[in-house]
Amino acid sequence: MSNLGKNKQLTLAKHPNGLTQIDDFSIKEIDIPEIKIGEILIETHYVGVDAALRLIVRDSDEFLFRVQPGDIIHANIAGKVIASNNPEFNVGEFVNGSLGVQSFAISDGSNLEKCNIDLAPLGSWLGGFGVSGLTAYFALFDECKPQPGQTVLITGAAGAVGSMAGQLAKLAGAKVIGTTSSKEKCKWLIDELGYDVAINYNDDDWFEQLEKEASNRINIIFDNTGGFVMNEGLKLIAMHGVVLLCGSTSQYSQEKMDGPSNYIWLGSMRARLQGFVIFDYVERYSEARENMSNWINSGLLKIPEYCCDGDIGDFPETFGKLFEGKNLGKMLLRLPIAD
Numbered sequence: 001m002s003n004l005g006k007n008k009q010l011t012l013a014k015h016p017n018g019l020t021q022i023d024d025f026s027i028k029e030i031d032i033p034e035i036k037i038g039e040i041l042i043e044t045h046y047v048g049v050d051a052a053l054r055l056i057v058r059d060s061d062e063f064l065f066r067v068q069p070g071d072i073i074h075a076n077i078a079g080k081v082i083a084s085n086n087p088e089f090n091v092g093e094f095v096n097g098s099l100g101v102q103s104f105a106i107s108d109g110s111n112l113e114k115c116n117i118d119l120a121p122l123g124s125w126l127g128g129f130g131v132s133g134l135t136a137y138f139a140l141f142d143e144c145k146p147q148p149g150q151t152v153l154i155t156g157a158a159g160a161v162g163s164m165a166g167q168l169a170k171l172a173g174a175k176v177i178g179t180t181s182s183k184e185k186c187k188w189l190i191d192e193l194g195y196d197v198a199i200n201y202n203d204d205d206w207f208e209q210l211e212k213e214a215s216n217r218i219n220i221i222f223d224n225t226g227g228f229v230m231n232e233g234l235k236l237i238a239m240h241g242v243v244l245l246c247g248s249t250s251q252y253s254q255e256k257m258d259g260p261s262n263y264i265w266l267g268s269m270r271a272r273l274q275g276f277v278i279f280d281y282v283e284r285y286s287e288a289r290e291n292m293s294n295w296i297n298s299g300l301l302k303i304p305e306y307c308c309d310g311d312i313g314d315f316p317e318t319f320g321k322l323f324e325g326k327n328l329g330k331m332l333l334r335l336p337i338a339d
Helices: 122-126 131-144 162-171 183-193 206-213 227-236 264-268 278-297 312-323
Strands: 006-012 025-031 040-049 076-084 094-098 104-107 151-154 175-180 197-200 218-223 237-245 272-275 305-309 330-334
Touching (some): 025 312, 094 122, 122 305, 131 237, 175 183, 183 197, 218 227, 305 312, 312 330
Parallel strands (some): 305 330
Antiparallel strands (some): 006 025, 040 076, 040 104, 040 330, 076 094
16 A cells, blocks of 8 residues: 555653653654555554553653653554455454554554454443453452452542442442542542442541441452552551552652552551552453443443543643543543544
8 A cells, every 4th residue: 555644643752750741742744654464554543541651651760661752652542444464354343452642553463452343332442341441350350359248449439440440349249439539520430330439539538538438447449549548548458458559640750659658557457468460361351341241231330431532642631631630431532533
C-alpha cells in the first residue's frame, strides 16, 4: 500500500516535574509506511488513559518500560484492521494492544487481542472488559477471596479498576466501602454501582466515618492509591486480612514516594500485604470474560467509562483530567473515527 497519508504520534518532549503539563508532550507526523509481510495496519479508535503512565515518564532508572524524551507515549489502543499481510488477521476485525498514542499503528500481530464487539463495545476492551476489569476480577477472586459477611475497602473506588472491583466484591456477598475524592463521586458509587458506603477522603472526619462503617474491622483492603488513605486503613485491618497493592496513584507524580508507616498492624493482625500484576493471568482471560459477560447481560455488572472526544493532540489534556479526578470509571480518548 502507498499514499496512505500521515500518522499523528504523541511523544515525550521532556520529563515532567510533578503533574504533567501540556508542553511535556509533543506531536509529530510521519508518513504511514507500507506494511510488510506478516504485518497489519490498525486505525486507532480509542486510546486508554492510564495513571500508570506517569510512573514510566519519570526521570528515573528505577522503573520498567521507561519512556524517554523523543519516545512515543505508551498506551493501550483499540482499533480496526484496515490492511493485512498477516493470515491471522482480516481487514475489518477489531483488535487492542499496547501500541502507543498514535492514530495508526503497524503490528506483526504479537501481543494483540481480537475484540469481539458482540460481547462488549470496542472501548470497553480497554477498560472494564479489558485489563482494568480483568485486574479487578483476578485480584479479588483469586488473591483476596472475599466471603459473604466480610468487609472490603476499595481505595480509588471511582477509577477504572476500583469501579469494577467494588461491584465484584458485592457479587461475592461482601460489604463494600469505597473511598474517593468528592461528594458527587460518593453518590455515584452508591446509586450507580451499588457500593454500601462511599467516603470522601477530603472530609476532615473521613477516617472516623470509615472506623464507624468498619466496626468489625476490614477483611480486605483493595488498594489503588497508596498514600494516607491506605496507610490509615491499615489501622483497621482484620485478623488474617489481606491488603492487595493494585496501584499507587497518589505516588506516581511524587519526587519521593512514601510507603506506609502503619505496617505494624500487619504483624499484630497476622495480615498479608501482597502485590499484584494482571499479566500473570493471561491464560485465563477468556474465563473471566465469559463470567463478566454473563453478569453484564443479567444486569449484575456495569462497565463504567468516561469518554473524552478528541484527537491525538488532546491526549495530554485528557491525561491531566485523570489526575484532577474528573473520571467516573475508565477514562478513554475517543478519536473522530470511533464507531
